[in-house]
Amino acid sequence: MRFLMTTKGGSRTPDAEMMAEMGAFIEEMTRTGVLLATGGLEPGGLRMISSGGEITVTDGPFTEAKEAIVSFALIEARSREEAVELARRFWKIVGDGEGSIQQVFGPEDAPGGGPR
């Protein structure tokens, strides 16, 4: 099962110690195959709206900074509980903050995806 973990803005700015700890954690998770992809996101970015066949690209407006998603990690776990446990380790390093875990549906989750 794949899960997308995202964190919102507003948590403390990382210091050198935390960076090192996080680096080691990411390295371990990548090596063991749990972490598929991860990265930090620019604040804001571009906003796109598609409406009635018309597509508009604007520089804003965006939700307030502490609501915006600032980083993500795509992980492979055996269960939701395992994903939570991995996220728990992540938050131990980061400290205060807020984020979410969402399952990423694959072909096996499609209705009628195979004979049942």
Added chain:
Amino acid sequence: MTSLDSHRVVDAVWKMESARIVAGLVRMIGDVGLAEELAQDAVLAALEQWPEAGVPDNPGAWLMAVAKRRAVDHLRREERRDRGQELLARDLATRPDEGERDVDEVVDALDGEVGDDVLRLMFVSCHPVLSTEARVALTLRLIGGLRTDEIARAFLVSESAVAQRIVRAKRALADANVPFEVPSGPERAARMSSVLEVVYLVFNEGYSATAGDDLMRPSLCLEALRLGRVLAELAPDEAEVHGLVALMELQQSRSAARTGPSGEPVVLHEQNRGRWDPLLIRRGFAALLRARQAGGPLGPYVLQAAIAACHARAATPEETDWPQIAALYEALVRVLPTPVVQLNRAVALAMAHGPRAGLTLVDALTGEPALKGYHLLPAVRGDMLARLGRHDEARTEFERAASLTRNTAERAVLLRRAATCAQEAQDAAREAREAREAREGREGREAREGREAREGREAREGRNEAAEAGVGRDEVAEAGATGGDVTLGRAMTLFLTRPGLSADTVRSYNQTLTRLCRHLGEDVPLRDVTSHRVAEVFAATWGTAAGATWNRHRAALRSFAAWAAERGWAAAGLAAPLDRRPEPRGRIRPIDRSLLESLWQRPDLPPRERTLWLLLYESAAPAEWALSLNVDDLDLPGMRGEVKARGHWLRWQSGTAALLPLLVGDRRRGPLFLADRRPGPGRRPAAADLCPHTGRGRLSYERAEYLFKRATAELDPEGGGYTLHRLRHSRLAHLGEDGWSAPMLMSLSGHASARTLHGFVRVPRPADTVA
């Protein structure tokens, strides 16, 4: 932690930590069985305490601490027993702390090299004193943290069998006094390959599980990948470990593409490469790179991974670097000279240098006892023969392969290929015959050209051609009797009673000519029959038939026309306006009426299926149109429904009309045909595809197709079951046989042009119009 069941949390944490915990305990107390029991005690403690006290902050460390405490208790008990009561009493009086100190030292040491302990544990659980089955079960249990019931489900055996296997394995390890260590020297390589073998076995068990009745089996692939990655981390200098990981990542990257909508296997070169997982491919490449960096001679896993990487690099099957793959198989055969590898090498050779190159090698393998009963050998041989145009031999091979495979979906694919070969062989034979007849006709004409004038003169003179031998005599006698105006019926009889025609040819030609007679009249003089009239009969009779049928009748007519023209009885070019039609691959043959009758008669059909299938048959409409119908689109008294997206009315007959009210029930709106289940949260369909009464989604094309195939599998001589598309076309073919004209069929079926009706062009799969 609110929404999570604490039992499941314990299970998840246990799965993540079990290898480290058990490995650490084995190092403390030396016995795998005991270590596992103690670790299970810790799990039990967690199950008791976490629901009450809440899940601890660091659940992994909590389990580890409890397990260690249990181990220490155990060591103390052992110590006491060994020393005996008296000794112990004295010891306790004089040196009360010694026992504790020993244990502390062990525990301290334990915190050090946990990773190495896990590696040791892997070597122990894959020890050669154990049977392969026991190695697999023990590894999944100890390293993977799987429960006995999970292993049992994954391997389709009973839970007690797995439990037995594990108990016996632990005892065998204790009896053999297997040391808790990573072997060194030459033994290391052999033991390492045993570990790799177990991991790959687990992977293959999951990979070959296409039945999909239990998700536990496919998840074995992920478990094997995890084991492989852990191993790669612990033994980073072993090229083969990285090779195995690369191989598994690359194979797993195709998991979404390797089965079709109804679970049938899709072979590599037919897979939709857009569904390959780029993340896993990238990781496969990275692991392969690490394998190369580790150096050493190329082992079997690295070579197999390199082959898989060649496939992964090709964006389309045509871009596959087959010469490179053939070269890699060449190298693989040297380190892994098994017949199966040889067979794969033959496939690569055939792709790189043509089927003949591969066939030579495959032929050499046919006597191989290890491949006796291996369905892929005849399947591969059949493929090469087919590519060489040896369709009859190819068909036999595909049929043999079908009889050998245990997988039903695969069997259907093989039987379909056999049927295609049979058809190709028939076509080839017919074309050869046509060519021969045309040649003979030409030769005959040339030979007779000089004679023709004389024949005509002699006939006019009323001279009996007694001197002419055999057939000619009769013909000319008949011609003479009718004064040169041979009727269609008479010509037909003469044509069909020529000597040297096989019974099959006579039967086939007879069908064509009888139709012609029925439309044009037996007594019409052949001379008066125009090519235009013949073309009309053909269009009316076989205009809607499959290309192959059309071509068969056309060939019969051409043969007859040439024969008649030669005798001067018919205008030349009688068959000229009739074009040969394409015979698309996988051409659609109608389902026999009697089979369909028996299907409608079946008492156990669910109402939805019965209605849908009868509607499709009666309306001859595309399945996606029928599935797109909403309850409010129906005009029940008018026996029709509007396909809004197409602005077309779909018309049915009394069979459907009787069933529809039952299916609709009290529903007023929403999709007519509903899925069995409510849609999952991740796949919320559009509101238009949801039933406002039941919350269920619209029945999908894929599902409907699957249901029909499943229900008709036993009717289908090929075993795979029929498609909905074929059901529709069966109706058109049956109506065509009943004398419906092309325009009538078009108005019924919604085919846009007569051309599409003629050629039986496959209707493209709807791009997820529903579900």
